[in-house]
Amino acid sequence: MLALISVAATGKPQQCLKTEKTDIIVETLAGGLDHPWGLAFLPDGRLLVSERAGHLRVVSAEGEVSRPLDGTPSVHIAEGGLLDVALDPGFAENRLVYLTYGEPREDGAATAAGRGRLNPASTALENFQVIFRQQPVGTSDYHHFGSRLVFTSDGKLFISTGDRFNSDLSQDLSADMGKIIRINPDGLVPFDNPFANRQGARPEIWSYGHRNIQGLAIHPDTGALWEGEFGPTGGDEINIIEPGHNYGWPLVSWGEHVDGRSIPKPPTRPDLADAIQHWTPSISFSGMTFYTGKAIPAWRGNLLLAGLASQALIRLTLNGSRVSGEERIPMGERIRHVVQGPDDSVYLLTDEDHGRILRLTSER
Structure with a gap:
């Protein structure tokens, strides 16, 4: 439950959020964003924020929002638009910024990823080039673009995709739909x-x-890739990803088809990889992150999920690779993404016409 308690020294309203483990202070860092989708922190503490309509903006540590940066790609919106944003591991030297987006093509649209160099004035991405194009072009004009970006410790880049509402393509290895992609930062394919x-x-x-992956995170201790995807009607799930494994969609699911038809449950196909956690009814979660910081000590070691239809921050406790507990923290707004900041605060993006960046810390 949120309750207004004070106005911070910055002049920004603060709220107290009572949770099972600790009381949380919620501050609006910035507002007026058009369905913000992805978030990445620059080394100087500023934030890069993508908006679904196709804009990339810089937000200062004080919450000042820049005009849209030049040099970003044209986007196909619907459920696509401009999606995730990530910094190259060597950003301090090369200033490379990576984006995923719904790419308009002559015969339709599909998910793409590209990179460009943030200019010194932070007003443009220069020399933007596409490093991944989902093939073939999706037959649906609207649905299931994915897509998150995450770098591994050895510098490889994971890109998640959706099935573009053509579920059979998720099982087709000649198509990029419903897949996790692994490439080098320049777009070349690793030999292994x-x-x-x-x-x-x-x-x-x-x-x-896979169906429609909007959550990716690297486990901070094991280095394993954890993934979250939307089910059809129910059946949202978290998977721990192993290379080459088949995660079942649409052969099996913990949910049902949107038209009410039943789907065989995962135990009927032990040859397919099953989720470690699933939800029916759906919690409709998008971004996810492992919390490792000190700003909210009671949440350290937990997995945080950004709830859309559930309008919640979902906090999961873990016992190794098993989910041992869950808390749903009502936020009263659709939450698109959750990120741990360099100050160890938790940052949320609200998926609204006038979306906000929220900053969460422990009450002191």
């Missing part, structure tokens, strides 16, 4: 990808059998 040498398969594929 599981399908790099299989004829008829796209070499960039890392795992398959």
Whole structure:
């Protein structure tokens, strides 16, 4: 439950959020954003924020929002638009920024990823180039673009995609739909990808059998890739990803088809990888992050999920690779993404016409 308690020294209203483990202070860092989707922190503490309508903005630590940066790609919106944003691990030297987005094409639209160099004035991405294009072009004009970006400790780049509302393509290794993609930062395919040498398969594929992945995070202790995706009607799930594994969609699901038809449950296919956690009814979560910081000590080691239809921040406690507990923290707004900041605060993006960046810390 949120309750207005004070106005901070910055003049920004603060709220007290009572949770099971600790009381949280919620501050609006910035507002007036058009359905913000992705968030990345620059080394100087400023934030890069993507808006679904196709804009990339810089937000200062005081909450001042820049005009849209020049040099970003044209986007196909619907459920696509401008999606995630990430910094190159060597950003301090190369200033490279990576984006995923719904790319308009002559015969439709599909998910793409690209990178450009943030200019010294932070007003433009220069020399933007596409490093991944989902193939083939999606037959749906509207649905299931994914997509998150995450770098590994060895510098490889994971990109998540949706099935573009053509579920059969999730099982088709000649298509990038419903897959996790693994490439080098320049777009080349690593030689050790599981399908790099299989004829008829796209070499960039890392795992398959996914529906619409909008959550990716690297476990801070094990280095494993954790993934979250939307189910059809119910069946939202979290998977721990292994290279080359098939995660079942649409052969099995913990949910049902949107038209009410039943789907075989995962235990009927032990040859397919099953989720470690699933929800029916749906909690409709998008971004996810492991919390490792000190600003909210009671949440350290937890997995945080950004709830859309559930309008909640979902906090999961973990016991190894098992979810041992869950708390749903009502936020009263659709939450698109959750990120741990360099100050160890938790930052949320609200998916609204006048979206906000929220900053969460422990009450002191």
